[in-house]
Amino acid sequence: MPTDLLAELESYYDAVPRAASRVEDFGSLTLFVREGAGWPYYARPALRADAPPPSVSDVLEVRARQRELKIPEAFEWVAETTPGLREAAEAAGLRVHAHPLMAREAGGPTGEPHPLVRVLDADDPFLAGALALPHVAFAHPGTAVGTAGATELTAALTERATDGALPGYQARMRAGQVVVAAAVENGVVVSSGLHLPVGTVTEIAGVGTLPASRRRGLGLAVTSALVAHAVASGVSTVFLSAGDDDVARIYARLGFTPVGTAMIAEPA
Numbered sequence: 001m002p003t004d005l006l007a008e009l010e011s012y013y014d015a016v017p018r019a020a021s022r023v024e025d026f027g028s029l030t031l032f033v034r035e036g037a038g039w040p041y042y043a044r045p046a047l048r049a050d051a052p053p054p055s056v057s058d059v060l061e062v063r064a065r066q067r068e069l070k071i072p073e074a075f076e077w078v079a080e081t082t083p084g085l086r087e088a089a090e091a092a093g094l095r096v097h098a099h100p101l102m103a104r105e106a107g108g109p110t111g112e113p114h115p116l117v118r119v120l121d122a123d124d125p126f127l128a129g130a131l132a133l134p135h136v137a138f139a140h141p142g143t144a145v146g147t148a149g150a151t152e153l154t155a156a157l158t159e160r161a162t163d164g165a166l167p168g169y170q171a172r173m174r175a176g177q178v179v180v181a182a183a184v185e186n187g188v189v190v191s192s193g194l195h196l197p198v199g200t201v202t203e204i205a206g207v208g209t210l211p212a213s214r215r216r217g218l219g220l221a222v223t224s225a226l227v228a229h230a231v232a233s234g235v236s237t238v239f240l241s242a243g244d245d246d247v248a249r250i251y252a253r254l255g256f257t258p259v260g261t262a263m264i265a266e267p268a
Contacts (some may be wrong), residue, residue, distance in 0.1 A: 037164035059092035079261035089265040108255020111224030130182040137208025146211025154166035191218035
């Protein structure tokens with residue numbers, strides 16, 4: 001087990017939300033509460049030497065606080081680092097999902113550039129579409145081709161036009177905290193994703209493709225562009241969580257190998 005790598009990832013998981021959230025401590029858990037618009041954060045194991053083992057009471061207390069704040073009752077952790085949290089989460093009434101946690105081997109392939117894919121800057125006219133696309137893609141999980149496409153993306157853009165999230169992302173992009181890549185075809189964002197660098201570590205996240213554009217290698221091409229950007233920027237550790245084993249096999253083409261198990265707990 002790559003214990004040094006997992007320790008590095010724990011530090012990263014604790015650091016990333018702090019740039020845009022306030023922190024509330026609940027014994028064995030830390031709750032990150034996003035300040036401003038954007039994807040809500042989660043609770044995860046406290047990164048303290050004196051943190052107690054996970055407990056059902058801590059999970060229940062965090063859930064109550066999340067409901068009070070009207071934010072999702074979401075918990076994330078790495079199974080190999082905090083094995084006891086699954087039992088506590090399930091005992092507290094949460095449903096737990098396990099996903100392959102993968103890191104890219106140094107010197108691994110980056111893939112060929114795709115003609116539709118590019119890294120966006122903060123003023124790119126397609127940035128709003130790239131940020132809205134995961135709301136459509138993740139509402140239709142899996143890799144199967146579907147019917148949701150430009151019409152659904154337009155609806156997602158309209159729904160989020162006034163939520164205030166875009167300026168926050170632009171500010172973080174200019175600060176080098178977020179990098180967004182997208183595939184654009186016929187004036188429509190059809191796939192997108194981002195990576196979130198902290199020092200020499202980054203996570204690739206939010207990679208999705210409109211169901212109508214799936215099975216064309218666009219998600220892999222977006223991931224490849226993000227990997228290439230991270231490596232060119234001096235990042236040495238690039239990791240991600242795959243949706244399932246089938247998706248993990250796709251990421252393996254870019255040199256990603258399993259290093260652990262990413263856990264997500266949420267209400268049933």
